[in-house]
Amino acid sequence: MPHFDLPLEELRRYRPELPEPEDFDGFWEKTLSAARAHDLDARFARVETALATVEVFDVTYAGFEGQPVKGWLIVPAGAEGPLPAVVEYIGYGGGRGLPHERLLWSAAGFAHFVMDTRGQGAGGTGAGDTPDPVGSGPAHPGYMTRGIEDPHDYYYRRVFTDAVRAVEAARAHPLVDSARVAAVGGSQGGGITLAVGGLVPDLAAIAPDVPFLCDFPRAATLSGRLPYLEIGQYLRTRRGLEERVFRTLSYFDGVHFAARGRAPALFSAALQDETCPPSTVFAAFNAYAGSERSMEVYSFNDHEGGGAYQKDVQLRWLPGHLGNR
Numbered sequence: 001m002p003h004f005d006l007p008l009e010e011l012r013r014y015r016p017e018l019p020e021p022e023d024f025d026g027f028w029e030k031t032l033s034a035a036r037a038h039d040l041d042a043r044f045a046r047v048e049t050a051l052a053t054v055e056v057f058d059v060t061y062a063g064f065e066g067q068p069v070k071g072w073l074i075v076p077a078g079a080e081g082p083l084p085a086v087v088e089y090i091g092y093g094g095g096r097g098l099p100h101e102r103l104l105w106s107a108a109g110f111a112h113f114v115m116d117t118r119g120q121g122a123g124g125t126g127a128g129d130t131p132d133p134v135g136s137g138p139a140h141p142g143y144m145t146r147g148i149e150d151p152h153d154y155y156y157r158r159v160f161t162d163a164v165r166a167v168e169a170a171r172a173h174p175l176v177d178s179a180r181v182a183a184v185g186g187s188q189g190g191g192i193t194l195a196v197g198g199l200v201p202d203l204a205a206i207a208p209d210v211p212f213l214c215d216f217p218r219a220a221t222l223s224g225r226l227p228y229l230e231i232g233q234y235l236r237t238r239r240g241l242e243e244r245v246f247r248t249l250s251y252f253d254g255v256h257f258a259a260r261g262r263a264p265a266l267f268s269a270a271l272q273d274e275t276c277p278p279s280t281v282f283a284a285f286n287a288y289a290g291s292e293r294s295m296e297v298y299s300f301n302d303h304e305g306g307g308a309y310q311k312d313v314q315l316r317w318l319p320g321h322l323g324n325r
Contacts, residue, residue, distance in 0.1 A: 003271050005222070008297065011269075011282040016215055018283075019247075020256050027151065027251055028199060035161045038066030042169040044073055049099055053077050054106045056099045061169035063118070063162035070116040070129040071166060072099055074106045075175055082177035084204070084322035085111040085170050089163055089185035089192035092143070092212065092227050095121020095128020108315055110322070113170035117188070118162060119143065119155075134158060138238070144230035149244050151251040156213070160195045160252070167200050180204050180322045182263075184314065187276060187303065188212045188227075191254050194284055197265065198257030205321035207266045207314050208284070210273060210305040214254035215280040217246055225275045258284040264292040264321050268310050275303035 006014060021027065044057040054074050063069035075083060086105040090096065096116040105112035120143065121128015136147040136155070147153030163183075171178035182205040185193040190211030197206040212227070220231040231249075235242055250256070265288055269281040285295050296313055298306045306313065 004274065005271070005277050005279045008271065008299075011278055013286070014279050014282050015286050016218060016255070016283050018215065018217065018253060018255055019250060021151075021247070021250055024251060024256060031157060031161055032164060032199065035062075035064055035066070035165060038062045040165065040168055040172060042172040044173055047099065051100060051103075054099070054103065055079075057173075059113070059169060061165060063165045064158040067118075067133060067158075068130070069118060069162045069165070070096060071169065072096055072102065072112075072114040073170070073173060074099055074102060074112045074114070076106050076109060079111075079175060081111075081175035082180075083109070083111040083175055084180035084319075085113060085176045085182070086318070087113045087115065087167055087170050087181060087183050087196075089115055089166075089183070089189035089196075090117050090120070091125065091186055092188040093120055093123060094125040095130075097121075097126025101126060104311065104315075108319075110318075111170070111173070111176050113166060113176075115163060115166040118158060132158065140230045140234045142227055142230045144227050145234040148231075148234065148248050149241060151248045154248055154252065156252045159192065160199070163192045163196050164199050167196060167203070182206060182318055182322060184209070186210055186305070194254040194261065195252070195257045197263055198260035201262060203263040205264045205266070205318060206261065207318065208254075209268045209310055209314075210270055210276050210303060211254055211267070211281055211284060212276050213252060214276070215283040216249040216253055218283070219277060219280045222277050222279070223274060228275075254284045255287045258288040261288055262290045265290055266294055266296070266314060266317050268296040268298065268305050268313075270298040270301040270303065270305040272299075272301060273303045273305065
């Protein structure tokens with residue numbers, strides 16, 4: 001597959017002028033304040049498994065509008081804590097799956113909190129257990145266009161709020177050191193990681209891997225694949241709504257969250273990635289406000305990016321920021 005986006009030297013300079021809503025910060029302050037008006041009610045039920053090296057907790061906590069969100073907390077067996085923690089967000093369409101599918105971070109000595117993504121996990125990479133009880137108007141199949149004509153109704157307002165509350169839920173467990181929490185995720189999970197990095201000011205580190213949900217105007221016109229294609233399919237039939245749709249999306253653009261992120265950040269991009277084009281990833285990376293940021297580039301990979309190689313980079317990088325090395 002050939003490179004289809006900007007050359008690498010141009011990617012490193014790419015800074016699109018994306019309109020940012022004047023009330024961006026106020027919108028998110030009100031959204032999170034409304035969520036925090038509900039008791040977090042984080043519950044951790046120990047789960048019996050056949051796994052000898054970890055202990056598993058089935059988590060339920062209050063997310064957007066107090067609605068219940070599921071997750072896993074997986075910790076090394078016999079750990080006394082307090083442990084550094086990794087909060088993980090999942091790729092598009094996937095759910096939290098089963099505990100034995102998510103053993104990497106606990107094997108490295110971390111407490112590992114996996115957030116289930118509301119409404120997803122039926123047909124993706126893992127089964128989900130969190131419904132999305134909020135309806136929407138007409139939408140293209142998928143999640144990208146649910147409520148897309150108004151930022152208050154948009155699907156990712158709920159998801160990003162759930163994600164911030166996931167950090168709070170992880171910190172509520174006595175085995176977790178609240179000062180040593182990182183956020184990680186790939187693709188959709190990478191986009192959620194960027195949002196959380198911009199909304200939670202005291203994270204120890206973030207690691208967005210080939211992040212989705214960045215530079216929407218370019219992504220929606222450059223990528224010919226789902227999920228970004230959902231936006232074009234929606235506008236193909238709902239003519240005349242382009243300005244309204246992209247205004248909604250501007251409240252959820254990873255570039256704007258990156259401009260507010262301060263934690264040390266490890267990004268990755270793949271130069272043949274037609275799902276999350278590299279220019280959209282570099283748009284967020286180049287906007288990132290934190291003084292410590294780095295980018296791993298995979299020149300001959302599509303959306304799989306670095307795969308296990310990037311996990312190895314993360315495993316070597318995170319302990320230096322979470323104080324367990």
